[in-house]
Amino acid sequence: MTRLRFATPDGGEIFPAVRQLLLAGYSGRSEIDVDKHLAEMRALGVAVPQKVPVFHPAMTCLLTQGDRVEVIGPDSRPEVEFVLFACEGTDYVTVGNDQFDLATERHYSAQKSKSLCQKVVASTAWPLSEVRGHWDRLVLELRCGDRLLQAGSVDGILTPASLVERVQKQQAFNRDHGILFSGTVPMLAPVEHDMLDFSIALRDPVLGRVIGCDFQVVDITCRVG
Template sequence: MWEGIVFPLRFDVNGEIVEVAVTTLLNAGYAGRSQEDVAAHVAELAELGVPAPTHTPCLYPVAPYLAMQSAEVPVQHGRTSGEAEWALVVAGPDERDLLLTVACDHTDRALEVHGVAWSKQAGPDVLGERAWRLVDVADRIDELTLTAWAGGAQIQHGTLAELLTPQYWLDELRDRGLLQPGTVLLSGTIPMDAAVDQFADRWRVELGDPKTGATIACEYAVRRMPEPVE
């Protein structure tokens, strides 16, 4: 568990502000509901040079300070991109303290071919500033939608039925002793439209509830840092 300085995330939950100091940050990977489709995706990535995992789904621990709510993500080069995800936030000890929000896992694709865990550590997890209580949407979790735009073009769209459920990950966290206040878990992502350039200067992700028409969004600009002097 992270014991360094933490800066709390703030979520608007139906008008109530909930602060969470992140102590454990986890990124799920290869987390599709259909593990047959996941196996096919692993094979596709292997052709691009991305190392295949030995076990799916994966769970990558990430430095907690990489969980942020930001309008800008600085990057070192032009081959980074986001991913549409939902995030589970453990805000307290009770069931009503489990929050669901939108997230974008900004990943270094150049580094990804050397190690997925390294690439996750090289970029932030940007979370929305609003959240829903999981108990309020649990009865229709598979109907919720995820949509992402890269540079204004829609690059991802699907439902949470395509991914392993929050309950699956709650059970995993409980088994691992990680279901504690301050834990944040990102879900893994849905397929991208290969015809859209993912290396864009702006990303936006929305988590939508078709029943109510409500959405939660996170959006940020991608800013290239100056070249190093060495």
């Protein structure tokens, strides 16, 4: 179990106890977009699933709200995603980064690649009810300094209700004790090996607010001296 802490718009705090972590993949709303993503991954040498979307279970101890994302090896890549969970009967959304190891995904499996990297989530969350009416206006962003690496509306990803419905058809998922990463939006620019400092954001242009966090990717296999 991992205990997280989130600030909420009413000035309060919530402390969900997370016992299950699921990471969605190939979760695009459009079949054309999903097929395009599958083709991109095949071009990278990654074996793609026969059935989509997929939901990879991961250890809850990988979750962090710190400013460091520890990884094993030099080949990891970030992906900005919205993140769903519930606490005390209320559904929430925040933003997170599903860091994964590209080399491991190419040669072994997506499941193993995701287990080599921590998953950062922001320290603020919005009640889902506050954004449900204008959900498709929300925007996800990933940056390295001034360089925009990912940006896209969440209308390219399955809705929260659809994601939860799909995952519950495949496996047991209790929103009161679980966290679900959504899958991501398209890349606008490649992530280079020397890029280590990133920021992620979930923007709400209707209510004029943003959830975000900054983090540094740290390869724990590197040693100085």
